[in-house]
Amino acid sequence: MEYSPWLAYEDVPEPVIERPTDVIVRIAGAGVCGTDLQLIKGFWRDHLHIELPLILGHENAGWVEEIGSAVESVNIGDPVIIHPMRSEDPSCGPGFRSRAAERGFYPGFNRPGGFAEYMLTEERRLVRLPAHFSPMDAAPLADAGLTAYHAARRASMHLTPGNYALVLGAGGLGHVGIQVLRALSAAEIIVVDMSVAALDLARMVGAHYTFIADEQYTQKILALTGGRGVEAVIDFVGKDCTVKEGLSITRKGGYYYLVGYDGQLTISTLEMIRSEKTIVGILGGTFPELNELITMVDRGLVALTITE
CATH class of the missing domain: 3.40.50.720 (NAD(P)-binding Rossmann-like Domain)
Structure with a gap:
């Protein structure tokens, strides 16, 4: 498959739990980021190891649908937002996203993203949303915000x-x-x-x-x-x-x-x-910063203007 300005709408297999710390999220909303448009055009082909076809979408929020055997911080049904690029790479600093995305697990970049009904992710990427938050409205906070x-x-x-x-x-x-x-x-x-x-x-x-x-x-x-x-x-x-x-x-x-x-x-x-x-x-933000941003939104200090 080649890079092009077009997307295809297709049926794909639903994701399954692969590791004890995996989580499947039922997607409520996925933001369309400028980076998605650049990915479609092939702008990042020399910077990331992308295998086509790819399900895009790295600004994602929804509800926990299924959890692995070792997951402790979230439960089925919890509303969550997903940090797009949290890394375990020690060279990236505490809680930071990877500066070498090809080495990690990055939905929407080198793994299937959130432009789908369900998405496989990891427990360490999830931030629980306050109960009164709409996951659909919160999704753009994951990267744009x-x-x-x-x-x-x-x-x-x-x-x-x-x-x-x-x-x-x-x-x-x-x-x-x-x-x-x-x-x-x-x-x-x-x-x-x-x-x-x-x-x-x-x-x-x-x-x-x-x-x-x-x-x-x-x-x-x-x-x-x-x-x-x-x-x-x-x-x-x-x-x-x-x-x-x-x-x-x-x-x-x-x-x-x-x-x-x-x-x-x-x-x-x-x-x-x-x-x-x-x-x-500036590229993205840290996992602690995503928690801070959610707190600011919850306190009314930041409000998103969203176009669907």
Whole structure:
């Protein structure tokens, strides 16, 4: 089977328990991530050992359907969300997802994912949801929400009252990132997007300033910050233009968090030395962070806007 822009809808065998710590989840909802679209196009073929055909879907939540003999933390019928890439690889740090996904068990990447009625996973990937949560609505938290949380949480560590944080892109990830920044920091939050509707949503969830992504937005932000620039940028777009423009308004010694990956990062070594900026790549988030995010949603600090 070849990579292509098309998907097939087929009947497949139901998964079965293979190991004592395995769990079968009846899927309630599975988010469609930008990475799924890139996988379909073959973008990741040189980075992951993917065998086709593959059932996609790594943003998954549902109910425990069957458990292995050694499973203790969940029971049949429990509502759960599934961490997509939790690793046992010690090189990845405590609770972190693998940086070498071909070595592990990763549904939606190298094992059948959640675009199906049932999915086989492992106990150590499951977070029990509060009883009042809808697993269908919670599914995008597994990756889109988690990635945004991971980026915003890291950025918030460098933000103090009176600082400015810039969010590029207020879509599925961006609107979560805005809420996390608002909850974890006292920074002034600036949001840039091409869509008026996205900027309306950004203001609704906590942005202090919004700008349409036109040719003047960088100058407007520099004027707002007194020519200094922003302390932290979270780039959920990752195109050539956003990287260039975002870095240009990151203050000296500031932080640039790159989440989107649809372009090239080009910067001179002299500029890096002169500016002492820090550029950080963001991929997913940790298992503890997924628990933290669920807690924030449960307390009303973060709310998802979902399109079915």
